[in-house]
Amino acid sequence: MDPYGIKTLDELKEFLYRAMQLEHATIPPYLTALYSIKPGVNRDAAQVLRVIVVEEMLDLTIAANILNAIGGTPDLTRPDFAVNYPASLPDGETDFKVSIQAFGREALATFLKIERPARRPEHLAGKGLIQRKNSPHITALGSDPRHEDLHFYSIGEFYSAIADGIKYLEAEARRAGTTIFIGDKFRQITSEYYYSGGGELFPVTDLKSALEAIELIMEQGEGDGGGIYDDDEHELAHYYRFDELVKGRYYRKGDQPDHPTGPHLQVDWEGAYPIKPNLKVAEISEGSELREAATDFNTCYGEFLELLTRAYNGQPSLLLEAVPIMFEFRNIIVELIRNPLPGHPGKYSSPTYEIPHSAKQAAVAGQAEVIA
Known part of the structure; x- marks a missing residue:
């Protein structure tokens, strides 16, 4: 067992949060x-x-x-739940940050890092968790002080x-x-409450189903056992879907990682509105319709997280509303993205994802504790 591994139930709960x-x-x-993405272009990229x-919503639910x-x-209304972009991922990967930005080469490069396979560069092979070079406030993996200076190389490694x-x-x-495995079985979300072609939602009730659930998340992101598809070889893993866009060619059955041989696909790298990366509400003119729209979006998104919290805490049917709302x-x-941003020539507005922690959110969190 890794000396830095999870050793207590409270620690496991924090890792799962x-x-x-x-x-x-x-x-x-x-x-x-x-x-x-602008209308009429990059249809393949939009579908991906x-x-x-x-x-990703499915993986969140798993x-x-x-x-x-x-x-x-599960509590998506905690003030620290929604990260502040640009952000290091909550599993502690510190060699890159994730931004809110327009579709393009830079965004795709980041997306490939997010979904990268668990295989490490040679100089990191066999080293387990990596010593952090950044300040420890970036992420805290559990309450144990042993984890404060450690991070993982990939999402797959984190789930392992x-x-x-x-x-x-x-x-x-x-x-x-x-x-x-002492949890209330009625809180489990199954496929009847969520449709996704990328994997089946099944109840987690024991060791076997928990490990199968983790395997499903890992397969969707990086592929199965070094391959480009999931275990059933029906769905291309996220990493390789993004790789198709970068390389401009589809993968097909039998292809090796990083070597797609299928038909060409067209990507218009200029076919997106040049939004200002990581825009904040404070950067938008006070009293403007644009600022009001950005604030309204953040409120709506906060309500969306409240809805998910209720769904995960005993009201699973609410999840049927979640994907349509998203x-x-x-x-x-679109109202934000298609508007030029005053004071920033050549740049457009965007959502900011600065989620207000309202009294209503606090009440929902309290209800979740009561249900627990």
């Missing part, structure tokens, strides 16, 4: 890149982003299922640590005649 935070942290960048956003299975409380922690804690519990954000996002 970070997993939810991590899955969510990818949605605003992908969603903004999608809606920054649309599918991946839906699958992480919530695992947390619920061990008696945790969670899987190891689950196996370790369940083995310890079984030796004592108990189990860590794509209804298009109208407000």
Whole structure:
């Protein structure tokens, strides 16, 4: 067992909260890149982003299922849940930051880093967790001080640590005649509440289903066992979907990673509105319609996170509303993205994802604790 591994149930719950935070942290960048694409161009890229956003929501829900299975409380209304862009990912990857920006080469380069396979560069092979070079406030992986100066190389590596922690804690519990899987089974979200072609939502109730859930998340992001598809070889992993766009060619069955041989696809690298990266509300003229629209969007997005919190805490049918709402954000996002930004020549506005922590959010969080 890694000396820095997960050793307590509270620590595992915190890692799974970070997993939810991590899955969510990818949605605003992908969603903004999608809606920054100008009408009539980059249809392939738009479809890739649309599918991946839906699958990231699926992964977020899977992480919530695992947390619920061990008696945790998914809470997307915590003030620290939505990251402040530009941001390091919540799993502690510190060699890059994720920004809110327009679709383009720079955005795709970041997306490939987000979804990168767990295989490491040769100079990092076999070293487990990596010593941090950045200040420790960037992310905190659990409450144990041992983790404050450590981070992971990839999302896959992060989930592998969670899987190891689950196996370790369940083995310890079984030796004592108990189990860590004590959560309310009625909180589990299944496929009847969420449709996605990228994977089946199943209840997490024991060690086997928990490990299968983690494997599904890892396969969707980076592929199965070094391959480019998931375990069933039906769906191309996120990393390779983005790689297709960068290389301008589709993967097909039998292709090796980084070597697509399928038909060419067209990408218009200038076919997106040049939004100002990581815009903040404070940078938009006070009293303007643009600032009001940005503020309204943040309020709506906060309500969306409240809805998800309720869905994950005993009202699973609410999840049926979540994906449609996420794509209804298009109208407000497009209203922002297609407007030039005063004071910033050549740049356009964008959503800022500065989520207000309202009294209503606090009430929802309190209700979640009561349900727990």
